[in-house]
Amino acid sequence: MVLSEKPGNGGARPGGRTARVRTSVLEAAGDALAERGMDGLDLADVARRAGVGRTTVYRRWGSVPALVADLLQDMAEQSQPRAETGSLIEDLTANAHLVRETLAHPRQGPLFKAIIAAATCDERTARALHRFYEVRVREWAPCVERAVERDELPEGTDAHEVVRAVSAPLYYRLLASGGALDEETAERSARAAVAAARAGVYVR
Amino acid sequence: MVLSEKPGNGGARPGGRTARVRTSVLEAAGDALAERGMDGLDLADVARRAGVGRTTVYRRWGSVPALVADLLQDMAEQSQPRAETGSLIEDLTANAHLVRETLAHPRQGPLFKAIIAAATCDERTARALHRFYEVRVREWAPCVERAVERDELPEGTDAHEVVRAVSAPLYYRLLASGGALDEETAERSARAAVAAARAGVYVR
Numbered sequence: 001m002v003l004s005e006k007p008g009n010g011g012a013r014p015g016g017r018t019a020r021v022r023t024s025v026l027e028a029a030g031d032a033l034a035e036r037g038m039d040g041l042d043l044a045d046v047a048r049r050a051g052v053g054r055t056t057v058y059r060r061w062g063s064v065p066a067l068v069a070d071l072l073q074d075m076a077e078q079s080q081p082r083a084e085t086g087s088l089i090e091d092l093t094a095n096a097h098l099v100r101e102t103l104a105h106p107r108q109g110p111l112f113k114a115i116i117a118a119a120t121c122d123e124r125t126a127r128a129l130h131r132f133y134e135v136r137v138r139e140w141a142p143c144v145e146r147a148v149e150r151d152e153l154p155e156g157t158d159a160h161e162v163v164r165a166v167s168a169p170l171y172y173r174l175l176a177s178g179g180a181l182d183e184e185t186a187e188r189s190a191r192a193a194v195a196a197a198r199a200g201v202y203v204r
Numbered sequence: 205m206v207l208s209e210k211p212g213n214g215g216a217r218p219g220g221r222t223a224r225v226r227t228s229v230l231e232a233a234g235d236a237l238a239e240r241g242m243d244g245l246d247l248a249d250v251a252r253r254a255g256v257g258r259t260t261v262y263r264r265w266g267s268v269p270a271l272v273a274d275l276l277q278d279m280a281e282q283s284q285p286r287a288e289t290g291s292l293i294e295d296l297t298a299n300a301h302l303v304r305e306t307l308a309h310p311r312q313g314p315l316f317k318a319i320i321a322a323a324t325c326d327e328r329t330a331r332a333l334h335r336f337y338e339v340r341v342r343e344w345a346p347c348v349e350r351a352v353e354r355d356e357l358p359e360g361t362d363a364h365e366v367v368r369a370v371s372a373p374l375y376y377r378l379l380a381s382g383g384a385l386d387e388e389t390a391e392r393s394a395r396a397a398v399a400a401a402r403a404g405v406y407v408r
Contacts, residue, residue: 119379165373168372172376175320175324177338195399201392
């Protein structure tokens with residue numbers, strides 16, 4: 001659940017003017033959200049930051065929730081592919097570290113907080129957020145499915161639920177209990193998910 | 205992490221005019237937050253809902269974050285005491301059900317969402333929220349400590365972290381991934397925490 005890089009920095013994304021405008025606008029929207037939260041997000045300001053005409057932004061996105069939904073879709077598309085180390089604990093630890101790095105990142109952490117806060121009171125943003133996690137969970141689920149095939153985990157283990165279990169303690173710290181988002185917490189999240197999965201807790 | 209009852213309903217709380225005013229104001233603040241979120245919280249409106257003079261509310265609480273911090277302290281004071289069944293899995297399942305019922309409750313769920321959203325961008329609210337969870341975790345930690353004494357769990361198990369592990373998957377569903385806050389999810393959260401604790405994941 002991490003952006004590979006801030007879009008627009010590497011030049012590695014597919015081109016075309018429409019794609020470049022989208023990249024600039026979504027980067028500007030993410031910056032604004034990270035800096036000032038959802039209340040500070042304004043389409044005209046995003047257009048100015050992106051160096052794009054207001055009309056373009058209004059015509060293409062039309063509203064703040066639509067812009068945030070597109071940002072989340074882009075974040076899902078740009079996020080890291082799963083690890084494939086051949087070891088369940090190593091794969092899930094890699095995932096836990098990615099989640100931790102994202103949530104502890106000076107731009108990405110506030111960005112996620114702002115979007116999650118908005119999703120608590122806006123249904124469209126909530127649906128876009130849920131889709132983001134679905135994409136991420138689907139990307140990482142094969143790590144768990146391979147472990148079932150290798151007889152590391154019981155038959156019938158719900159791979160999606162195991163992947164969610166890795167993230168949950170990190171989000172709980174970020175949003176509810178507080179506490180350090182440190183590497184130890186990330187590693188413990190992965191170990192807890194594996195121990196519970198081995199014990200058959202996630203068998204459907 | 206549940207209110208035993210909406211304050212003011214049972215008449216079981218200690219009396220005195222000052223205490224009654226506090227009860228009415230905090231109930232009104234909780235209702236307003238649950239209905240309209242943090243942006244809809246206004247001290248004058250809370251005073252009107254509570255049937256209390258504005259001046260009293262301004263003098264005693266002075267600001268929205270101060271009022272929310274006091275509401276959280278009251279919620280911690282009023283919340284359910286721990287179960288003591290003599291079985292770790294039963295105690296933690298009771299805790300998971302309480303958390304689930306709170307988060308799925310038509311008033312308490314939106315109330316928690318509103319406070320958590322506010323905490324993402326207000327440091328004082330975040331600190332008050334963290335204290336709320338500290339109180340709840342401290343209340344339930346002895347269930348885990350007793351299990352260590354009974355040799356159900358390894359020596360050195362971090363009881364607080366086990367209690368947090370029970371809540372984390374429920375909050376993750378509420379705030380991030382979406383998905384049903386059903387009884388099965390609550391029971392699985394408790395079983396996962398116990399399985400990971402037995403495997404020594406939470407040994408400091």
